[in-house]
Amino acid sequence: MAGPIQYEDAFVVGLKLRDFPAHKYWEDGRLTPVCDLRAGESCLHDLKRAPTVLLDQPYHTLAFYLPRAALDAIADEANAPRIRDLSYQPGAGVNDVAISGLGGLLRPALSHPDQANRLFVDHVLLALGVHVAQTYGGMRPMLRPARGGLTPWQERRAREFLLANIKNGVALKQVARECGLSVGYFSHAFRRTLGVAPHKWLTEQRVELSKEKLRDDGLSLSDVAAECGFSDQSHLTRIFRQAVGVTPGVWRRALKR
Incomplete structure (x- = not known):
């Protein structure tokens, strides 16, 4: 049995990454209907209701933590009434393509955290929180004037x-x-x-900076990567090729010619 989770005014959204047959789940000590969970489905858990699960087989889950403060901030930002609760069927999986899609975007960052763009991760998490608030919390923004840009x-x-x-x-x-x-x-x-989004703009600036650094023959590609905010040479090469169309090494040789 899963260990007890501390009582808290918060929710967890679990995205299943592998099948989990005969899922046995309890809330407030009551067993919910046993069901098969499929990879790609999501489950919601209210940490105020003592969620407990029988883990009697291999499992792989990506868990998103949503405290009350986060939901309140999302509602306030949308100029909407604050969410009282989330609507879901305890223990049941739901085929939510938005959650599975956003989870898929985050998996590379979790596999290689040294290469993760923090601004990008923040954007994905914010998008997931808004989706949960609207889909399961019934949040509906109130009309207000269109936003402008930065001063x-x-x-x-x-x-x-x-x-x-x-x-x-x-x-x-x-x-x-x-x-x-x-x-x-x-x-x-x-x-x-x-x-462009902030994370995209920052990536563009890193590529531009790397072009300048590549003019210095005294810097290795690893040095250029470190100076420009990339985790290593392979990270620099991948992002540079995506943005410029050639590798940093090819770019440097072209400069010499």
Whole structure:
């Protein structure tokens, strides 16, 4: 039996990555109908209801943690009433293509955390939280004026802060805080102003910086990768090829010619 989970006003969304036949699950000490869970299905768990599962066979699950504070922040950002509870059938799997798709986007970052773009991960997690709030919490935004872009000082500060952290990366909420905005508003305003999401813009700047560094023959490709915020040479090569169409080595040889 799974060990006890501390009582908390929070939810866990579990995305099944392999089949789990004859799933036995309890909430508040009551056994729910036994069912087969398929890879790609999702289950919701309320940590206020003492969720417990019998783990009597191999399993593989990606778990998303959603505390009450996160749901409240999502509702406030959408100018919607706060969510009281999530609607779901305890123990049952649901074929939610949005959750499975977002989970699929995160799996490479979990497999190679040293290469993960923190801004990208934040975007995916925010998207999942909004989806859960709308689909299972009934959140419906109230009408309000359309958002604009960043003000000139906010755009300047966002650029400066992102570039100052180009080597080590930065969380989306930190950049938003520098601009005095919520995460959701900042993300929308940044894209509206610069045409791309913050994580995409930062990746583009890393590629441009690597082009400059490649002019220095005294730097190895590993050195260039470290200077530009890539985890290693292979990470640099993969992103550079995607953006430029050739590898950094080919680019450097072309410069010499």
